[in-house]
C-alpha cells in the first residue's frame with residue numbers, strides 16, 4: 001500500500017452558470033491529475049452560488065446530472081474525486097451533499113452536511129441554512145489504497161466530535177469542502193483546521209471556492225492542508241488555483257508514536273458525560 005500520495009484541492013471561481021462550472025472543473029481535475037494528484041477535492045457548492053436563495057433552483061437529485069459528470073471526470077482521470085458539495089433534493093427536502101467517486105467512476109460515499117450553518121454576528125453576518133436545508137444524520141467515510149478518509153462540510157469543522165469520531169473509525173485524513181467568509185475566515189478557518197488535525201493527529205484538508213467580490217456571499221478562500229503535527233503544509237490566498245500536498249502516512253504514525261494521545265484517551269471517563277443530556 002502506497003504510504004505517500006498527493007492531494008489536489010481545486011479552489012474554483014464558482015459562477016452562476018452551472019454548465020460553465022461543470023466545464024471548468026473538468027479542466028482543473030485534468031491538470032491536478034497531470035501533476036500527480038491521486039485524490040482531488042472540489043469546493044462546497046461548486047456548481048451553484050453559495051446562498052439560501054440559490055439552493056432550490058440549483059438543486060439536483062443524487063444520482064443526477066452533476067454526479068454523472070463527476071463520475072465521468074473521475075474515471076477519465078483515474079482519480080478519487082471528492083465532489084465538494086451540491087444542493088441535493090430528495091423526498092421534498094434539500095440537503096448540502098458531498099459525493100465521492102473512485103477511479104472507475106463509481107460513487108463510493110455520500111455525505112449530507114450534519115451541522116447547518118446558522119449564525120448571527122450583528123452588523124457582520126447572519127446566515128440560516130436551516131431556513132431551506134435539512135441536516136444529514138450520518139457519518140461518511142471511504143477507503144482508498146492510501147488511507148481511510150472522513151467527510152465533513154464547512155461549518156462541520158467547528159464540531160470536534162465529528163473529526164474525533166472519524167479518527168476513532170480509523171480515518172487518517174478528513175476533508176472538508178467549505179466556504180468560510182471574510183468575517184469568520186481570517187481568525188477561525190485555519191485555527192479550526194489545525195485544531196482538528198492536532199486533536200486527532202490526522203491530516204485535514206479544506207477546499208473553498210475562490211473569492212468573487214461581486215457575489216452576495218464573499219468567500220474567504222485559503223484552501224489548506226494541515227499535517228498531524230498541526231502544521232500548515234500547503235495553503236493559498238483567495239484566488240482561483242489548485243493547492244497540492246503530499247500526504248505521508250509514515251509521518252502520521254511517527255507523530256502518534258511520539259505523542260500517543262490517541263491511545264491515551266479516557267473514553268471510560270468521558271463517555272458517561274457525552275451519553276448523558278445533563279452536564
Ligand SMILES: O=C(O)CCC(=O)C(=O)O
Pocket residue numbers: 044116117153154155156158178179180181184185188
Ligand atoms: O463557520 C463559519 O464561519 C462558516 C461556515 C460556512 O460558511 C458554511 O457552513 O457553509
